[in-house]
Amino acid sequence: MTALDTPPLPDDDRQTPQADRADRANQADTSDSPEPAERSRRPLVLAATAGFTIGILITGLLWGLSGQRGGANVDAAAACDAFNRAGHLPDTTSGYDATAFTRLADDAAHRMTAAYELAQAAAAFDGQYQPLAQSLAGVNGMVLSGRFDSRSGQDDIIRVQQLCARG
DSSP, X not given: OOTTTSOOOOOSSSOXXXXXXHHHHHXXXXXSOOHHHHHHHHHXXXXXXXXXXXXXXXXXXXXXXXXXXXXXXXXXXXXXXXXXXXOOOOOOTTOOOTTTOOOOOTTHHHHHHHHHHXXXXXXXXXXXXXXXXXXXXXXXXXXXXXXXXXXXXXXXXXXXXXXXXXX
8 A cells, every 4th residue: 555545544623524424414404505594584574565565555545535535625615716706696585676686797607506516526525515515506506597586595695605604
């Protein structure tokens, strides 16, 4: 045997080939396997995704609900503005007096119809505007018929003025 054919003597620092293989197998089981690291991230990813989804849904719901109420307020205010711009509506319940009655402006009927439609839209979104819509329905009917001698129609005019004054 020559010096090249002889195996080296084991030192205390060196391990035997069997121990070296066992160490490598243990290291392969713990460091090379990506499964434990992926399992630990999955709950975090699922929780973040669920939280994000729930947050978006709640934000959308609140945004949608606030827009409906705000739209109703704006429609009711616009209905009152259109009613006020229609001009003075005569009261002929005690008889027709030519000096008290002046012809309505051509656009008064259109403004009254617009006020009624806007009040209907507000009442559709928020029930608190239902009295305004009902009163404007009576006033609109009176304006479209051209008969201002209706006692209930005149009461509706007063009711609309009171409701619009409240805001």
